[in-house]
Amino acid sequence: MTTVWIILTTIACYFALLFIISWITGRKADNAGFFTGNRKSSWYMVTLAMIGATISGVTFISVPGAVLHGGYSYMQMVLGFFVGSIFVAFILIPLFYRMNLMSIYGYLESRFGLASYRTGAWFFFVSKMLGASVRFFVVCVVLQSLVFTPLNVPFSLNVVITVALIWLYSFQGGVKSLIWTDSLKTICLVLSVVCCIVFIAGSLNLGIGDLPAAIGNHPTSRTFFFDDPNDGRYFWKQFIAGVFMVIATTGLDQDLMQRTLSCKNFKESQKNMILSSFIQIFVIGLFLVLGTLLYMYADAYMPGQETTGDALFGEVAWSENFPIFIGIIFIIGLIAAAYSAAGSALTALTTSFTIDILKANEKQDEKNLSLTRKLIHFIMSLLMVIVIIIFYELNDDSAINAVYSLAAYTYGPILGMFIFGMACRKPVHDRWVPLVAIASPILCYILKNNSETWFGGYQISFELLIINALITALGLTLLIRKDTKQNLNS
Numbered sequence: 094m095t096t097v098w099i100i101l102t103t104i105a106c107y108f109a110l111l112f113i114i115s116w117i118t119g120r121k122a123d124n125a126g127f128f129t130g131n132r133k134s135s136w137y138m139v140t141l142a143m144i145g146a147t148i149s150g151v152t153f154i155s156v157p158g159a160v161l162h163g164g165y166s167y168m169q170m171v172l173g174f175f176v177g178s179i180f181v182a183f184i185l186i187p188l189f190y191r192m193n194l195m196s197i198y199g200y201l202e203s204r205f206g207l208a209s210y211r212t213g214a215w216f217f218f219v220s221k222m223l224g225a226s227v228r229f230f231v232v233c234v235v236l237q238s239l240v241f242t243p244l245n246v247p248f249s250l251n252v253v254i255t256v257a258l259i260w261l262y263s264f265q266g267g268v269k270s271l272i273w274t275d276s277l278k279t280i281c282l283v284l285s286v287v288c289c290i291v292f293i294a295g296s297l298n299l300g301i302g303d304l305p306a307a308i309g310n311h312p313t314s315r316t317f318f319f320d321d322p323n324d325g326r327y328f329w330k331q332f333i334a335g336v337f338m339v340i341a342t343t344g345l346d347q348d349l350m351q352r353t354l355s356c357k358n359f360k361e362s363q364k365n366m367i368l369s370s371f372i373q374i375f376v377i378g379l380f381l382v383l384g385t386l387l388y389m390y391a392d393a394y395m396p397g398q399e400t401t402g403d404a405l406f407g408e409v410a411w412s413e414n415f416p417i418f419i420g421i422i423f424i425i426g427l428i429a430a431a432y433s434a435a436g437s438a439l440t441a442l443t444t445s446f447t448i449d450i451l452k453a454n455e456k457q458d459e460k461n462l463s464l465t466r467k468l469i470h471f472i473m474s475l476l477m478v479i480v481i482i483i484f485y486e487l488n489d490d491s492a493i494n495a496v497y498s499l500a501a502y503t504y505g506p507i508l509g510m511f512i513f514g515m516a517c518r519k520p521v522h523d524r525w526v527p528l529v530a531i532a533s534p535i536l537c538y539i540l541k542n543n544s545e546t547w548f549g550g551y552q553i554s555f556e557l558l559i560i561n562a563l564i565t566a567l568g569l570t571l572l573i574r575k576d577t578k579q580n581l582n583s
Contacts, residue, residue, distance in 0.1 A: 173335020
C-alpha cells in the first residue's frame with residue numbers, strides 16, 4: 094500500500110470514529126444541547142476536552158519546529174496561561190453562570206447596551222473566522238502535498254471535501270458532541286507525541302535516564318530569557334502577555350468558553366479550567382521536548398537536509414528511517430488537532446452569529462430556531478471554505494503572518510470592554526463604543542510599526558494585546574455618561 098493510500102485510510106478511519114461519536118452524543122441534542130450542552134457535562138470530560146481544544150494543527154506542527162530559533166521560550170507564556178486561567182476561573186466563570194448566558198457577549202449588552210454587545214460579537218466573529226481558517230489552511234497545505242497532489246486533486250476540492258466532512262459531524266450535536274470529539278483529540282495528540290518521543294529517543298540510543306541530560310545540554314532547550322528587555326522572548330513580556338492572552342482568547346472566547354459553560358455548575362467549571370490549564374503545561378512541554386529530539390534526529394540521520402520549522406515534524410515522521418506506524422501516528426495527531434479545531438470553530442461561530450448578531454433565540458420558537466441554527470452552520474462552513482481558498486490563491490506569507498497576530502488586534506477591544514465593565518460601574522454612551530473598539534487596533538498598529546524608532550529599539554510583541562485593551566478601556570472612560578444617576582450592578 095502506498096503512502097498516499099495509507100494516509101487516506103487513516104483519515105477515513107478517524108472520521109468514521111468521529112461520526113460514530115457525534116451520532117451517539119448528538120442524536121437527541123436540542124438547541125440548548127447545541128449551544129450549551131444542556132449544562133450537564135461532567136467536569137472531568139470537559140477538562141479532557143479543553144486540553145486538546147487549546148491545541149490546533151498549527152501548534153502540532155509549529156511548536157516543535159520553532160525551538161530552533163525560539164528555544165523553549167513559549168513555556169514562559171504557557172506559565173502565564175496558568176495564572177490567567179485562575180482569573181478566568183474565579184472572576185469570569187461565576188459571572189457568566191450567574192447571568193445564565195448562552196453567549197458570553199451577552200454580558201456586554203447587560204453592562205453597556207446593544208451596540209457594545211454586537212461590537213464584541215463582530216470582533217469575535219472576524220477573529221475566529223480568519224484565525225480558524227488560516228490554521229486549517231496550514232494543515233490543508235500539508236495534506237495537499239502528502240496526499241492530494243499525487244492524486245491530482247486540486248486544493249479547492251481538498252478543502253471543500255474536508256470542510257463538508259467537518260460540517261457533517263458537527264452540525265447536529267454542537268457542544269454536546271464537541272466535548273467527546275475533543276476528548277478523543279486530546280488522547281490522540283498526547284499518544285502521538287509520546288510515541289514519537291519514545292521512538293526517536295530509542296533511535297538516538299537515549300534511555301529514560303539519559304533523556305533529561307541530553308535535552309538540557311542541547312542549545313534548543315533554553316527556557317527562560319531575562320537578559321534583554323527588547324527581545325521578543327524576554328520573560329516578563331511573554332509571561333504577562335500569557336496571563337492576558339488566556340483571559341482574552343479563552344475566558345472571552347465563545348469557542349472555548351462554551352465547553353466550560355457546559356458544566357453542571359460554576360464550581361465544576363472552575364475545577365475544569367484550573368486542572369486543564371495545569372495539565373497543558375506538561376503537554377506543551379512534550380511538544381517542546383519533541384522539537385529538540387526531532388532536530389537531534391535530523392542532524393544524526395538526515396545530514397545535508399536543511400529541514401526546519403513547520404516542515405520538520407512531517408518530513409522526519411515520513412522519512413525512510415522511520416517505521417510506517419510513526420507516520421500514521423503523525424497523521425492521526427495532525428488531523429485530530431486540525432479537524433476538531435475546525436469543527437469547534439464552526440460551532441462557536443454558529444452560536445455567536447445566531448445568538449449575538451441575529452438574536453434568533455429571542456425571536457423564534459424551538460423549531461424555527463433549529464432551522465436557523467442549521468442554516469447558519471452551513472453558511473459558516475461555506476464561508477470558511479471561501480476564506481481558506483483565498484489564502485491559498487494569495488499565497489502571501491506576509492498576509493498569513495498578519496492573521497497569526499490578529500488576536501492581539503481583535504481580542505484587545507473585547508478584553509478592554511470587559512475590564513472596564515467589571516472595574517467601573519458607571520454607564521457609557523453605548524452608541525460610540527464601536528468607534529472606540531475600531532480606533533484602538535488602528536492606534537496599536539501605528540504604535541507597533543514605530544515602536545523601535547520612538548522607544549530606542551524596543552520591539553512590541555505579545556504585549557500588544559495588553560496595550561490594545563488599555564487603550565480601549567481609556568477610550569471608554571471618555572464615554573462615561575455624566576448626566577445619569579443610574580447605579581449599575583454588573
